[in-house]
Amino acid sequence: MTEAPLLYVDDITVSRENGKKLLDQVTVKVGHGEIAGVLGRNGAGKTTLAYTIMGLPSYKPDSGRIFFEGEDITDLSITERARLGITLAWQYPARYEGITVAEYLRLSKKDASKRELEEALDFIQMEPFYLDRFVDKSLSGGERKRLELASVYLMRPKLAILDEPDSGVDMLAIGDVVRLFKRLADFGSSVLVITHRDDIASACDRAYLLCNGKVMLEGQPIAVKQYYMSLCGPCSDPLLASEVTSNEPK
Amino acid sequence: MNLNEEYSTLIEIARKTGDPIKSDEAHVIVHANNILASKDVPGLVIDAEETEYGIRATFTVKAGFVLKKPVHLCFGHLGKEGKQVIESRIILEDGAKAKFYSHCIFPNAIEFLHAMEGDIVVGKGADMTYEEVHVHGPEGRIEVRPVTRVVVNEKGRYVSNFALIEGRVGILSLDVDVDVIGRLGSAEITSKIYGKYDDQCSVKDVIHLSGENSSGLAKARVVLKDHSFGKFYGEVQGAAEGAKGHVDCTEVVQGYAKAEAVPVVSVIHPGAEITHEAAIGKIANEKLWGLMAKGLSENEAIDVIVSGLLR
Numbered sequence: 001m002t003e004a005p006l007l008y009v010d011d012i013t014v015s016r017e018n019g020k021k022l023l024d025q026v027t028v029k030v031g032h033g034e035i036a037g038v039l040g041r042n043g044a045g046k047t048t049l050a051y052t053i054m055g056l057p058s059y060k061p062d063s064g065r066i067f068f069e070g071e072d073i074t075d076l077s078i079t080e081r082a083r084l085g086i087t088l089a090w091q092y093p094a095r096y097e098g099i100t101v102a103e104y105l106r107l108s109k110k111d112a113s114k115r116e117l118e119e120a121l122d123f124i125q126m127e128p129f130y131l132d133r134f135v136d137k138s139l140s141g142g143e144r145k146r147l148e149l150a151s152v153y154l155m156r157p158k159l160a161i162l163d164e165p166d167s168g169v170d171m172l173a174i175g176d177v178v179r180l181f182k183r184l185a186d187f188g189s190s191v192l193v194i195t196h197r198d199d200i201a202s203a204c205d206r207a208y209l210l211c212n213g214k215v216m217l218e219g220q221p222i223a224v225k226q227y228y229m230s231l232c233g234p235c236s237d238p239l240l241a242s243e244v245t246s247n248e249p250k
Numbered sequence: 251m252n253l254n255e256e257y258s259t260l261i262e263i264a265r266k267t268g269d270p271i272k273s274d275e276a277h278v279i280v281h282a283n284n285i286l287a288s289k290d291v292p293g294l295v296i297d298a299e300e301t302e303y304g305i306r307a308t309f310t311v312k313a314g315f316v317l318k319k320p321v322h323l324c325f326g327h328l329g330k331e332g333k334q335v336i337e338s339r340i341i342l343e344d345g346a347k348a349k350f351y352s353h354c355i356f357p358n359a360i361e362f363l364h365a366m367e368g369d370i371v372v373g374k375g376a377d378m379t380y381e382e383v384h385v386h387g388p389e390g391r392i393e394v395r396p397v398t399r400v401v402v403n404e405k406g407r408y409v410s411n412f413a414l415i416e417g418r419v420g421i422l423s424l425d426v427d428v429d430v431i432g433r434l435g436s437a438e439i440t441s442k443i444y445g446k447y448d449d450q451c452s453v454k455d456v457i458h459l460s461g462e463n464s465s466g467l468a469k470a471r472v473v474l475k476d477h478s479f480g481k482f483y484g485e486v487q488g489a490a491e492g493a494k495g496h497v498d499c500t501e502v503v504q505g506y507a508k509a510e511a512v513p514v515v516s517v518i519h520p521g522a523e524i525t526h527e528a529a530i531g532k533i534a535n536e537k538l539w540g541l542m543a544k545g546l547s548e549n550e551a552i553d554v555i556v557s558g559l560l561r
Contacts (some may be wrong), residue, residue, distance in 0.1 A: 052544055078542040086544050094537040097471075097500075098558030107544045107554065155544065 004070040005029040006190050007053065007159055010243075011222065012064030014052055014213075022048045024213045025064070028192075029206075030159065035181055035191045037204035037221060039228055045213040046194045047091060048177030050163045053192070054088045055081045068159070089165060091194075093148040095136045101147060102131040108155040119149040123180065124172060149180060156187050163194045179204040198225040256281040260326045264353040267383050267416075269320065271353070277322035280305050282334060293317060293346070299323070304335040309350070313343035313373070320381075321348060325364070326355035330390070333363045342370070342406075346471035352382040357417070360390035367396040372406035374432065380410040386417035393421040404461065406433030413442045415560045419449035427456045430464040438467045442560045443479030445507065454483045459522065463492035470499045471559050474507035485514035488522025497526035502533055502559065504552070 007030040014023040030036045040046050051059040053066060054080045056060050065074045071075050073081055087108075098102060105117050112120075120130045124146040133139060135147065145165075146150050149172075168175045177200060182189040192202060201207045207224035211216040262278060264271050271277050276294050279287040283300045290296045293315025298307035304325075311317060325336050342348060356362055372378050386392055394414070402408045412424060428437040437457050445451045451474070457466035468484040486495035501509040515524040533555055541551035 054539075056539060079545060079547050082543050082545040090536075090540060092536075094534065095538040096537065096540075096555065096558055098561035099554065107541060107546065136424075151544070159371075159491055 003032070004067070006032050006034070006136060007192070008067040009049070009053060010065045010067060012052060012061040012066065014048060015062050016058055019235065021213050023052065023061075026210070026213070026215050027099075028208055028215070030190050030192050031206075033185055033188060033190055034206060035185055035193065035204045037193045037195060037201035037207040038210055039195060039201040039207055039224060040210035041196060044210040046196075046210055047163055048213070049210065050161050050192075050194050052089055053161060054078055054086065086161070087152055087155055087159070088155040088161040089148045089152045089163060091163040091167065092141070095144065097134065097136045099135050100131065101133050101135060104135045105151055105154055106132075108151045112154055116154065120154040123153055123183070124150045125176065126150065128194045129188060153180065155183065156184075157189055159190045159192065160184055160194045161194065164196070165193065166195065166200060167198060174199055198228050201225055201228070251286060252295050253286055256284075256328060257286045259328060260286075260324055260353075260355055263326075263355050263357060263385055264322070264324055264357070265386060269351055271322040271324060272319075275315070275319045275322060277324065278305075278307065279324045280336070281328070281480070282327050282329075282332065291317065291319075294348070295320060301335065301337070302453070303333050304337070306337040308339040308341070308504060310341045311343060311346040311348045311376075314345040314365075315348075316346070316390060317348040317383070320351045322351050322353065324353040324355065324378060326353070326368075327362065327364075328358055329362075330360045331362060334365070336366045336368075338366065338368045340370045340378070340380075340486050342372050342378045344373040344403075345375045347360065347377040349379040349381070354382065354384045354394075356392050357385060357387045359387060359389075359392040359420075362390070362392045364392060364437060366396040366398070368396070370398065370400040370408070372400065372402045372408045372435075374403045375405045376403070377407045378409070380408070382410070382412045384414040384416070386414070386420065388417050390418060391420045392418070394419075395423045395425075397425045398427070400426070400428040400436055400437065402428065402430040402435040402461075402464075405434045406430075406432055407435070408437045410438070411440045411442070412558070415442055415444040418447060419443060419445050420452050422451045422453075424453045424455075426454070427458075429458045429533040430461050430466060432464070433462040434464065435461045436465045438469070440469045440471075441482075442471045442558070443480065444560055445472065445474040445480050447476050447478060449474075449478040451478065451480040452483075453481070456483075456485045456487075458487045458489060459493035459495050460489040461493070462490045464490060465493070466495040466497060468495075468497045470501070472499075472501040472509065473504075473556050473560060474501065474509055474526045475504040476507060477505070478507045479509070480507070481510040481512070483512045483514070484526075485516065485525075486524050488517040489519050491519060491521035493519065493522040493524075495522075495524040497524075497528070499530070500557065500559065501530040504533075532549075
C-alpha cells in the first residue's frame with residue numbers, strides 16, 4: 001500500500017464571485033520531505049493556489065478537496081491548518097507596529113532561545129541586531145521577507161509554502177533560497193515553492209507548470225523548465241493577471 | 251485609610267505600571283489634595299501647594315542641569331467619587347534636560363473628575379520628555395481632562411507620550427497644544443488609548459511650527475472595542491521656512507465601536523512642508539492571516555496586533 005502524500009490538492013476549482021475561474025480543476029501533490037515547485041508566469045494562479053491551501057477565507061474551493069496527511073482539511077480555518085503543520089511565507093509579509101523581530105520570531109516558536117533566533121536570522125543573512133528592531137515600516141520589504149523566511153525556518157513546519165521567496169528588492173541570491181528549502185527538507189519539512197523563476201523550480205524534486213489557473217504540466221523539473229522556457233508566454237488573461245500580479249489577499 | 255496607607259498603595263500601583271518611583275529620585279506624591287511626599291534633587295526646584303481640590307505646583311529645572319533620573323509626579327485618589335484638579339507649570343531653563351513621569355492613579359473611581367492644567371516651557375537647547383500613564387479601574391466612569399500648553403524655544407525638544415490603556419478610559423478629553431517658536435525646535439506628541447465598553451475618548455493634538463526649520467509629529471494610536479467612541483483631531487501647522495511636520499493616526503475599531511479621525515495639515519508659509527497619514531477601521535486581514543498562519547487563533551492575533559500598536 002502506497003503512503004498518502006503529505007499534501008494532496010484534489011481537483012480543486014476556485015472562482016471569483018463573477019464566476020471567473022482562478023484555479024480550474026487543479027491537482028497537486030507534495031510528498032513527505034519533498035520539495036515541489038509551482039512554476040508559472042504572473043497571473044497564472046500560483047498565489048491563489050498558495051492561499052487556497054493555507055485556507056484564506058476568500059479562497060474557498062467551489063469543488064474539489066484538500067487533504068493533509070490523509071485528512072480532509074478543506075473546511076478547516078487558517079489557524080487549524082497551521083496547527084496541523086502548514087504555514088505560508090507570504091510574498092508581501094505584513095507590518096506589525098510595536099512588535100520586535102525577536103517577538104515576531106517567537107510567535108513561530110514560543111520557547112526559542114536567543115541563540116536560536118540569531119541562528120534563524122543568520123540563515124537568511126540578517127545580523128543579530130535586527131532582533132531589537134520593529135517589524136514595521138522601518139524594515140524594508142526585502143528585510144520583512146527575509147524575516148518571514150527566518151520565521152518559517154524556526155517553525156519547522158511539516159509543510160512550508162514559500163510564495164515567491166526570491167522576489168523583491170534586497171532579497172537573497174537564488175543559491176541561498178535553494179539552500180533554505182533544502183535545509184528545511186533536511187529538518188523533515190516538505191516545501192511547496194511558488195515561483196516564476198525556472199532556475200528555482202529546477203532545484204525541486206517535482207514541478208508543476210500552472211497557466212491560466214490550470215496545471216499544464218507535471219513532472220521532472222527539468223522537463224517542466226524546458227517547456228516553460230520554450231513554450232509558455234506571458235499570461236494573456238488580463239483578469240487573472242491583475243488578480244495575481246498584485247498578490248494582495250482579497 | 252490613613253495617609254501612610256494611601257502613600258504605600260499609590261507607590262505600589264505605580265511600581266506595577268513599569269516605572270517605579272524610587273526613593274532617591276525626585277518626586278511629588280499627591281492623594282486628593284494632600285501632598286504626601288516631595289523630594290527634589292540638585293538642579294530641580296519644586297514649589298507646590300495644596301488647593302481646595304488638588305495642588306498647584308511649579309517644577310523648574312535650572313539652566314544647564316541634566317537630570318539623569320526621571321522626576322515622578324504621582325497624582326492619585328483611591329476613593330470612588332470626587333474631584334482632583336492639578337495645576338502644574340514645568341520650566342526647563344536653557345540647556346536643561348529632564349524626563350517627567352506622571353502616574354495618574356484612580357483604581358476605584360466610579361464618579362470622578364481628574365483635571366490637569368499644565369503649562370510647559372522648554373528653554374533654548376533644553377530637552378524634555380513627558381510620559382503620562384493612567385491607571386483606572388475596570389469599572390466606573392472617571393472623567394479625565396488633561397489640558398497642556400507647551401512652548402518650545404530655539405533648539406529645544408519636547409517629547410510627550412500619553413497612555414491610557416489599562417482599565418476603563420471613562421470620558422477622556424485630552425487637549426495638547428504645542429507652539430514650537432524657536433529655530434530648530436522640535437515636538438513629538440504621542441497618544442495611546444484603549445477604549446472599551448461605552449468609553450468616550452477625545453484626543454486633540456495641535457502643533458504650531460513657527461520656528462524656522464522646526465519640526466513636529468502628532469501621533470495617535472487608538473483602539474476601540476465594545477460600544478466605545480473615539481475621536482482624534484491632529485493638527486500640525488507649518489508657519490516658517492523649513493518647518494516640517496507630520497500627523498500620523500491609526501484607529502482600530504472592533505465590535506460596535508465608532509471612530510473618527512480629523513488630521514489637519516495647514517501651511518501658512520511657502521517654505522513649510524506638512525504631511526499626514528491616517529488609517530481607521532478594523533485590523534487588516536493580511537495582518538491577522540499572517541499571524542494565524544503561525545498557529546495563532548484570530549483572537550490571539552488581535553491581541554498581539556493591539557498590544558503592539560499600543561506599546
